[in-house]
């Protein structure tokens with residue numbers, strides 16, 4: 001797929017609904033909303049379902065270590081909207097080998113082992129999803145962390161010799177705007193928000209945050225100091241050639 005800049009320029013003048021419709025109409029079955037069920041992703045799912053944008057797939061990566069509430073929430077969403085969410089999992093043989101060699105809690109040992117675990121449980125399954133997509137739609141926003149401050153509306157990613165459009169239709173939305181819209185539309189809310197979780201990753205690796213903390217501060221709490229700042233607290237999904245929804 002080759003994307004033309006004059007075609008993509010149309011995205012700038014559209015609102016979020018329009019951006020999703022654009023992707024659904026032009027890339028039916030080849031555009032997907034990747035989500036871990038934060039407000040951002042839920043808002044995109046709500047628009048997709050209410051506007052009947054059936055060209056858009058909805059998928060999530062199940063690391064097989066997700067918070068139990070997330071598994072329940074997936075069922076709630078499916079029932080409420082009458083949809084099926086694609087759930088993609090890691091290769092069982094690779095996970096078995098990793099756990100045999102390093103233990104289930106290898107992420108405590110070093111940053112390298114945490115990245116290895118994220119790579120097998122998140123990045124590789126996600127790579128397989130991207131093999132079937134031309135447009136990867138995310139809920140990334142600039143205000144989510146220091147390291148996401150330059151998130152663009154869209155970018156072209158070269159991958160395995162072909163182009164993928166990474167579309168971040170909420171890139172410039174504030175927390176206040178997101179929350180107001182979620183409330184206005186009566187979008188389902190992940191139950192762990194009420195316990196201070198800003199995002200919903202794996203058990204142990206994802207914890208609630210305190211008021212004023214960066215939204216990624218709850219990830220891998222045991223990593224502190226300069227190393228924690230430098231490594232961006234991303235699991236690789238949104239780092240080019242890195243080892244990390246959300």
Ligand code: SF4
Pocket residue numbers: 063065107113114115117118119121122201202203205235
């Ligand atoms: S967040 Fe933790 S358990 Fe989940 S894949 Fe990464 S290191 Fe592994």
